Amino acid sequence: MATLDLLLHPVRLRILRTFLDGRPATTAQLRERLPDIPPATMYRHVATLAGAGVLEVLDEKRVRGTVERTYRVCWDRAALGPADRAAMTTDDHRRAFTAFVGGLLADFDQYLDGEAVAPDTDGVTYQQAALWLTDEETAELLTEIRAAVTSRTGREPGQGRTRRMVSLVAVPARE
Known part of the structure; x- marks a missing residue:
C-alpha cells in the first residue's frame, strides 16, 4: 500500500x-x-x-x-488501506483534502483557460445537497455512485467523447 x-x-x-x-x-x-x-x-x-x-x-x-x-x-496500490486511513490524524485529513481540492481548482482553471468555453453546454456542474441518511443509506448511495462511475471508466477517446473529470465529496454536516 x-x-x-x-x-x-x-x-x-x-x-x-x-x-x-x-x-x-x-x-x-x-x-x-x-x-x-x-x-x-x-x-x-x-x-x-x-x-x-x-x-x-x-x-x-x-x-x-x-x-x-x-x-x-495499480490503483489498489495507490490507495491508502483502511488501517492507514484510520491512523490518519486530523491534520493528515486536512492535507489530503487540501490536495484534492487543489486538484479540482487546477482542473477547473485549465478548463476555463481553454478555447470556446461554454459551461452551460459543456455539462459543467457543481452543486451541493444536504441529505438525511443513515450510515447504511450513505453506504448504499456511495456504492451506487461508484458503480455508475466505474461502469464508465476505461472507455477510449473517440468521436464525440470529451474527457470529463468527475469528483465526489461526502462529508457529515455538523449542526
Missing part, C-alpha cells in the same frame, strides 16, 4: 491524476501532459512511484539507445 507522504507529494499527485482515465503512458507522454515539470523531476518521481509499486511497467522498448517504459497505475 502507498503512504500518505508518497501520494500527497504535489508532483507525484499530478502524475497520478494524469492516469485517472485509465490510459497507460510513457514518461515522454507524461511530460507532454505536464510540460511545466522539468524532465529530471518527472523521471525521479515516476521512478519513485514505480519503486513503490504504484506504477506498473506494461511495456518496454528501445528508443535511441534508451529504454522507453509504458506505465499504468
Whole structure:
C-alpha cells in the first residue's frame, strides 16, 4: 500500500491524476501532459512511484539507445488501506483534502483557460445537497455512485467523447 507522504507529494499527485482515465503512458507522454515539470523531476518521481509499486511497467522498448517504459497505475496500490486511513490524524485529513481540492481548482482553471468555453453546454456542474441518511443509506448511495462511475471508466477517446473529470465529496454536516 502507498503512504500518505508518497501520494500527497504535489508532483507525484499530478502524475497520478494524469492516469485517472485509465490510459497507460510513457514518461515522454507524461511530460507532454505536464510540460511545466522539468524532465529530471518527472523521471525521479515516476521512478519513485514505480519503486513503490504504484506504477506498473506494461511495456518496454528501445528508443535511441534508451529504454522507453509504458506505465499504468495499480490503483489498489495507490490507495491508502483502511488501517492507514484510520491512523490518519486530523491534520493528515486536512492535507489530503487540501490536495484534492487543489486538484479540482487546477482542473477547473485549465478548463476555463481553454478555447470556446461554454459551461452551460459543456455539462459543467457543481452543486451541493444536504441529505438525511443513515450510515447504511450513505453506504448504499456511495456504492451506487461508484458503480455508475466505474461502469464508465476505461472507455477510449473517440468521436464525440470529451474527457470529463468527475469528483465526489461526502462529508457529515455538523449542526
